Amino acid sequence: MACEAWREKLDAYVDGELPRAEAAALANHLRECAACAADSLEHVQLKRAVAVAGRRYEPSIQLRDRVQRSLGGRPRREKAWVWRIVALPATLVLLLSLAVGLYVGHERTRRQRVYSELADLHVATLASGSPVDVVSTDRHTVKPWFEGKIPFTFNLPELQGTDFTLVGGRVSYLAQSPGAHLIYRIRQHEISVFIFQDRGEETAVSASGPVSMMSFTMESWTKNALRYFVVGDVGAQDIEGLSKLLRDAG
Amino acid sequence: MPAATFEELALPLFDQLYNFAHWLTQDATEAEDLVQETYTKALRGFSGFQIGTNFRAWMFRILRNTFLTSKTGLKSAAFEDQEIEAVASTRPNPEAILIQQADREIVQQALTEVAVPFREILLLCEVEEMSYEEIAQVLAIPIGTVMSRLYRARKALRSLLVEKFKGGRNGV
Numbered sequence: 001m002a003c004e005a006w007r008e009k010l011d012a013y014v015d016g017e018l019p020r021a022e023a024a025a026l027a028n029h030l031r032e033c034a035a036c037a038a039d040s041l042e043h044v045q046l047k048r049a050v051a052v053a054g055r056r057y058e059p060s061i062q063l064r065d066r067v068q069r070s071l072g073g074r075p076r077r078e079k080a081w082v083w084r085i086v087a088l089p090a091t092l093v094l095l096l097s098l099a100v101g102l103y104v105g106h107e108r109t110r111r112q113r114v115y116s117e118l119a120d121l122h123v124a125t126l127a128s129g130s131p132v133d134v135v136s137t138d139r140h141t142v143k144p145w146f147e148g149k150i151p152f153t154f155n156l157p158e159l160q161g162t163d164f165t166l167v168g169g170r171v172s173y174l175a176q177s178p179g180a181h182l183i184y185r186i187r188q189h190e191i192s193v194f195i196f197q198d199r200g201e202e203t204a205v206s207a208s209g210p211v212s213m214m215s216f217t218m219e220s221w222t223k224n225a226l227r228y229f230v231v232g233d234v235g236a237q238d239i240e241g242l243s244k245l246l247r248d249a250g
Numbered sequence: 251m252p253a254a255t256f257e258e259l260a261l262p263l264f265d266q267l268y269n270f271a272h273w274l275t276q277d278a279t280e281a282e283d284l285v286q287e288t289y290t291k292a293l294r295g296f297s298g299f300q301i302g303t304n305f306r307a308w309m310f311r312i313l314r315n316t317f318l319t320s321k322t323g324l325k326s327a328a329f330e331d332q333e334i335e336a337v338a339s340t341r342p343n344p345e346a347i348l349i350q351q352a353d354r355e356i357v358q359q360a361l362t363e364v365a366v367p368f369r370e371i372l373l374l375c376e377v378e379e380m381s382y383e384e385i386a387q388v389l390a391i392p393i394g395t396v397m398s399r400l401y402r403a404r405k406a407l408r409s410l411l412v413e414k415f416k417g418g419r420n421g422v
Contacts, residue, residue: 012397015400047376049357050375050407051379052357053354054273056273059264063282067261067289071256071260176354
């Protein structure tokens with residue numbers, strides 16, 4: 001089927017409304033077509049952006065009491081707002097389609113949702129024209145850049161003598177809490193390092209060695225009240241290597 | 251007892267209904283009144299509700315209909331719903347933008363500016379994560395119209411966003 005025909009189904013696909021067989025066929029097409037894959041990622045990003053932006057207004061306690069009383073009821077425990085993480089070389093095309101696939105697949109376990117969100121951020125950053133806001137290989141430039149932009153500081157490792165280089169960084173968000181997104185490079189591959197404040201439930205994933213999800217490898221740990229996530233489409237060895245450097249520096 | 255069952259079903263929707271109401275009315279006081287009135291009407295009409303059918307869609311429908319008959323709602327409802335049109339352009343979107351997370355405020359601004367029929371369907375789809383079927387029930391339109399309206403809503407939102415991005419992103 002030609003791209004134009006596929007594009008007509010894109011809305012329904014990312015909305016999860018395409019019948020299974022058609023969705024599978026479209027997913028296959030996305031694996032091979034960079035233009036459609038990029039288009040589908042844009043659709044997913046728009047959905048997620050609206051989902052995040054649209055969760056804006058909270059009712060007052062007084063209103064809740066008023067309504068409850070009018071129903072003749074007792075005050076209830078407030079229901080927490082469930083924040084759903086609705087989630088370019090040949091590899092990048094594949095990653096784009098996987099990122100969309102992760103989202104459309106509606107990953108539901110908390111760990112999968114967090115990982116899916118971060119994997120998507122990693123891919124989207126790589127696909128973007130300006131992946132970082134501070135461009136520097138020097139950690140002494142990058143670290144102070146974050147001052148005033150995020151509510152914590154962190155240490156970056158010395159990379160001399162390693163195969164890793166620092167590309168730069170940008171501010172990122174997880175559960176609407178700001179943090180740092182750093183991009184490292186090793187042998188033509190990018191690895192994203194996310195650092196957020198450890199906020200228990202929202203960002204909790206049990207500390208583990210490298211975990212593989214689709215084609216991404218991810219590792220996460222907590223140190224000094226900060227939660228670190230390292231993600232990339234590289235082998236466990238490289239993820240573990242960078243993680244160790246970060247842990248030792250922190 | 252019917253009233254107790256109603257509370258069990260209806261109160262968990264409170265936060266979402268308020269959020270939706272505020273987006274529609276663009277005013278906190280009006281939103282509060284709208285939510286209160288919705289619960290009152292829903293309680294009154296609850297005996298007519300068929301248990302087992304979609305309660306959430308039913309509540310949202312009541313809220314939306316109540317809004318449409320309010321002063322603010324009547325002003326915003328001037329909107330022509332065209333027949334189902336071709337669902338997609340054949341060219342790739344030339345202005346595809348990769349939205350960064352930090353642009354939450356810009357997206358909120360755009361949602362505020364887009365027409366109410368577009369705003370509400372986007373919210374129902376993305377925030378409430380309703381299926382096309384559920385949206386069709388809330389808006390009392392056929393599923394085909396849901397799809398075409400969603401398509402147009404996203405298009406409208408995209409042009410607003412592109413405009414804003416072109417205006418310069420100053421690191422929100």
